[in-house]
Amino acid sequence: MRKWRAAAKGFIVAVLGVMAFAAPQIAPAGGAKLRLATEAAAPPLNYIGKDGRLAGFDVDIGNALCKAMTVECKWVIEDWDNLVSGLNQRRYEAIVSSLPITGEQQKNVDFTNSYHVMPAAFLGAETLEVLKIDKTTLTDKIIGVEAGSVHEAFLRDNFADIAQIKPYDLIAQATLDLVGKRLDLVFGDRIELEYSFLKTKEGRGFKLVGPSYTDAKWFGAGAGIAVRKGDDALIERLNVALARIRADGTYKKINDRYFDFDMYGN
Known part of the structure; x- marks a missing residue:
């Protein structure tokens, strides 16, 4: 998803000075602080809202975890490529x-532990009458996908014998060819396809086709909160807090604010 995020970087640079003051700070009683980093360039996961404040699923989850841990969240915006190095340079405690x-x-x-899956999906025209995705419905279809991605690996492992798989440097190039009727389907990250294409004017007349795919063999174990190597105490506290917000319904409320499916993977 890094290429998807790149489009927002110019806007992020323009507002970084504002964000030092505008990022929401959650401060329950207790006094302890926890510095959390996010990119603020991947809506609806993390982004800067119209009011100039940090927002998104990641941000709301982070704030809920801080509240459950009785610590104050201090948010730091960091470029995607520098998130891990910033963590290891101790500019923040978690990503x-x-x-x-x-x-x-x-x-x-x-x-x-994983706090959300990273589902993949097929994208096609609204007129496409495909009730399920299998080797019958994909026979002779031309499918666009981002080159070198886990999504391309999934297609080649499962459908290379019956479909034509066409890799692109950028998923936006694939959706452009889908609009131009040079492809039958596009396969990629579900959230990216929804928010960078379906929710734009170019996405009118298209839809997600078939189920979401989350098999760990291709799509990994999901997304987790990263901490410095060996910080077992913080991992334990975060995992306990994550279990708590799952159990008390907070996670579901946040989930439903942004998505119409369960990001946790149930």
Whole structure:
């Protein structure tokens, strides 16, 4: 999803000075502070709202965790490419920015339990009458996908023998060809497809087709909160807080504010 995020960077730079004051600070009684970093460039996960304040699913989850831990949230906005280095340079204690739990990332940081899945989906024309996705419905279809992504790996592992898989440098290039009727379907990150395409004027006349895909074999263990290597005490506190907001309904309220499906993966 990094390429999707890149489009928002110019706007982020313009408002960084404001955000030091405008980011919402949650301060229950207790006095302790927890510095959390996010990118603020990937709506609806993390972004700057029209009021100039930090917002999004990640931000609301982070604030809820701070409240459950009885600490004050202090938000830091960081460029995606610098999130991990900033953590290890002790500019903040944790990253709440939908960072995927991967073996490569785990060389540099430790993760909490997953707090949301990273679902993939097919995108097609509203007129497409496909009740389910299988080798019958995808036979001879031309499917666009981001080159080198986990989504391309999934397609090649499951449908390379019956469909034509066409990789693109950017998923936006694939959706452009979908609009131009040079593709039958696009496959990619569900949230990206919804918010960078379906919710725009270019996305009129298109829809998500079939189910969401979350199989860990291709799409990993989801997104976790990253902390510095060896900070087991903070991981335990965050995991306890995550379980608490799941149990008391706070997570669901936040989820339903942004999504019409369960981001936790149930």
